[in-house]
């Protein structure tokens with residue numbers, strides 16, 4: 001007997017991932033963002049969680065603003081530490097495989113033309129924050145879709161560290177998202193400014209960005 005390694009199916013015949021991807025696509029189409037609690041598949045969440053905990057302090061670097069020569073460490077804006085995900089670890093490769101299936105699904109469903117993906121672990125120590133910002137910077141408007149997932153079991157109401165998503169530049173109130181284990185947030189990078197309120201305990205997340213290809217003439221960007 002040949003044992004086929006099939007992905008689990010939901011009752012409608014879609015794989016469980018496709019069902020979730022479909023809900024995310026609908027949310028993005030309707031409102032430009034999607035907030036999905038307990039959505040990250042267990043195997044990926046637990047692998048990312050233990051990998052993140054095992055990252056020694058020297059694997060992280062202070063988060064900066066901008067890239068390459070524009071990279072600036074700016075404590076006024078953000079104080080967390082980050083570690084880019086390369087896919088070398090089991091956890092990293094599970095995550096990259098899942099996000100690439102999400103990318104393909106959203107491209108087919110919404111014609112977004114997402115072309116590449118980059119992501120990092122982030123650790124906020126008590127007292128850390130990230131002030132209101134947009135993920136798509138001037139000169140790199142090719143970040144199209146942001147995705148964040150959280151790795152904090154039992155995050156409580158008094159633990160702070162909420163993500164606040166602002167619907168437009170005039171919005172002062174925003175939507176608060178508790179950074180609870182397994183929650184996935186996806187939003188259009190150029191539309192939604194957002195911030196991370198001061199965390200009062202260690203806060204772990206993975207943030208990533210899908211980009212479109214903006215190659216002009218012989219200049220290839222992104223370089224892969």
Ligand code: OGA
Pocket residue numbers: 122130135148162163179194195196205207
């Ligand atoms: C980011 C970011 C949000 C979060 O890294 O750009 O906005 O909730 N992260 O961790």
Ligand code: MN
Pocket residue numbers: 133134135194
């Ligand atoms: Mn951001």
